[in-house]
Amino acid sequence: MLLNHSENPLKEGQKVSREIKGYLTFTLHSHLPYVLSHGVWPHGADWLNEATAECYIPLLDILYSLEREGIRPAMNIGITPILQEQLKSELFVSQFRSYLAQKKGLALEDERFFRKLGDRRERLARMWYEYYSRIETLFEEAFNADLLSAFARLQDSGSIEIITSAATHGYLPLLGTDNSVYAQIAIGVSTYKRYTGKKPKGIWLPECAYRPRYLWKNPLFESAKGINRRGVEEYLDKAGIKYFIVDSALLMGGRAIGVYLERYEALKRLWQQYERTYKARPEEPRSPYRVHYCTSRGSESKVAFFARDPKTALQVWSGEWGYPGNGVYLDFHKKNWPSGLRYWRVTNPKADLGEKLLYEPENVEGVLFEQSEHFANLCYGILEDFYAKNGIPGIIVAPFDSELFGHWWFEGPLWLKKVLANFFFSPVYSTITASEYMEQFPPVEVIELPEGSWGEGGFHYIWLNEWTRWTWKHIYEAEQTFVRWANELLESPDHNLRRILAQAARELLLLESSDWQFLISTWSARDYAEQRVCVHSEAFKEIISFAEKYNASGSLPDPLWERLSYYEERDKIFPDLDPTLWADKVVGIIG
Incomplete structure (x- = not known):
């Protein structure tokens, strides 16, 4: 079963009157690469199934619970376009139903086995059976097997704001052409509109990675000619x-705190190599508690940005000394064989797997209360100090991967609910969506941001290093090839050529997913990620060969149309994709 939610004393229709001194905005970034039709277990569709059962549905559950209690969460939820496509897929719905049935069956098997042994894990196996049964009920009855619509209803009621992202989570600063950058963003916007009926106000840049305007050189070749x-x-x-949202180090200088280093041993080794040449920017007296405008030198464009608060971030991110590392919480790593269910608690962050003690869910509630109070009071102190110095309400921006809540940190959704309720009942502080704050307190300062990300050190080494350089070679070659075809298609009304190139574009987008470099660098699913790079690179090249044959003869033999249909069914994403988005005239390339 899900841990019990605390009853909230707010009665229906009751209002809280207050003069606000400061705001908190949670921004949860929900993303998984495209895994449907590309494996199930241990790498593939079960990633999506796990995230749905342990994160997306529990988050929806607490958000709707808050609504019923008269509490407006007022937070931002990012759902990447490629995740939206998967959550709307009939294949996902079918596989998720099978996944839940399997998990319930495994829990029952464990329960029977532990009962025979007189093992205390019997009650925990029953907990898991009840948990997955409740997830199943929520999925089928509360959300009608349509999670995107469930999130959209929360936005329509004013409880949350949904933001978009790049189409397949391409790492924008390293993409080789502005054509690819624009296409990733434009498809992110069009997919959002298709599923919500609205235009997105905000975007989560993949890995919070940003690049300003400048003379860019291909990082694979030292002698490469610069490109504006x-x-x-x-x-x-x-x-x-x-x-959009950036790491505080891009705004203020200093060392980026990173978000992944302590979770992946391979990243620690990479960081030790990179750190030898790394120098943090000098700190600048800028506040992350206000919204600013971003622009590039020589550009007339400016877009607002928020900066992640460094003081509160590690309280939630860190599994070592942050909230998720508390010894009473369910341990993420130790699993029972062969069921894969988890029966142990963290015990302490330094404990090895053999030292883990059994999970005791009855001890969780008190810790959740203490930690939610601690976080709220930490925020209140920051906001009080900012208000006293500046005379206007500041904003704490708390961006996290959604999958932290419920997947990595099983109790995370309930902690989140308690924090949101705490702010709702505060007489002088409140939660707010990012766009609401921007409307009430518009940016006044225009800043030229440096290049960087929220990775350790603030730059790109997680995604571009000795282990991943080869992937960028394939990406850059495919990008250049596709721009030439997009330019040609812009002058052609041929429907068949458009169909061929649309599927080539889908393979290019999937090739550009930043997930592959991340998985290679962390060694968490390296073989799978390397295979996916090859799969989409080879598919792209094959489909481009179809375009060449079609252009030369005006037709294709039936086996090649059948092969194209296979790719269209396997990588069934972005049905309204326009391959001319990559054309120079559409993008507006500068010379």
Whole structure:
């Protein structure tokens, strides 16, 4: 079963009157690469099934619970376009139903086995059976097997704001052409419109990675000729995006705190290599508690941005000394064989798997209360100090991967609910969506941001290093090839050529997913990621060969049309994709 939610004393229709001194905005970034039709277990569709059962449905559950209690969450939920496509897929719905049935069956098997042994894990196996049964009920009855619509209803009621992202989570600063940057953003906007009926106001840049306008050189070749590249914000402006989020180090200087290092041993080794040449920017007296405008030198575009608060971030991110590392919480790593269910608690962050003690869910509630109070009071102190110095309400921006809540940190959704309720009942502090704050307190300062991300050190080494250089070679070659075809298609009304190139574009987008470099660098699913790079690179080249044959003869033999249909069914994403988005005239390339 899900841990019990605390009853909230707010009665229906009751209002809380207050003069606000400061705001908190949670921004949860929901993303998984395209895994449907590309494996199930241990790598593939079960990633999506796990995230749905342990994160997306529990988050929806607490958000709707808050609504029923008269509490407006007022937070931002990012759902990447490629995740939206998967959550709307009939294949996902079918596989998720099978996944839940399997998990319930495994829990029952464990329960029977532990009962025979007189093992205390028997009650925990029953907990898991009840948990997955409740997830199943929520999925089928509360959300009608349509999670995107469930999130959209929360936006329509004013409880949350949904923001978009790049189409397949391409790492925008390293993409080789502005054409690709624009296409990733434009498809992110069009997919959002298709599923919500609205235009997105905000965007989560993949890995919070930003690049300004400058003379860019291909990082694979030292002698590469420089190319005038527009800043990422220029294409956000072109697409109608009003704001994005960056790490505080891009705004203030200093060392980026990173978000992944302690979770992946391979990243620690990479960081030790990179750190030898790394120098943090000098700190600058800028506040992350206000919204600013971003622009590039020589550009007329400006887009607002918010900066992650460094003081509160590690309280939630860190599994070592942050909230998720508390010994009473369910341990993520130790699993029972063969069921894969988890029966142990963290015990302490330094405990090895053999030292883990059994999970005791009855001890969780008190810790959740203490930690939610601690976080709220930490925020209140920051906001009080900012208000006293500046005379206007500041904003704490708390961006996290959604999958932290419920997947990595099983109790995370309930902690989140308690924090949101705490702010709702505060007489002088409140939660707010990012766009609401921007409307009430518009940016006044225009800043030229440096290049960077929220990775350790603030730059790109997680995604471009000795292990991943080869992937970028394939990406850059495919990008250049496709721009030439998009330019040609812009002058051609041929429907068949458009169909061929649309599927080539889908394979290019999937090839550009930043997930592959991340998985290679962390060694968490390296073989799978390397295979996916090869799969989409080879598919792209094959489909481009179809375009060449079609262009030469005006037709294709039936086996090649059948092969194209296979790719269209396997990688069934972005049905309204327009391959001319990559054309120079559409993008507005500068010379």
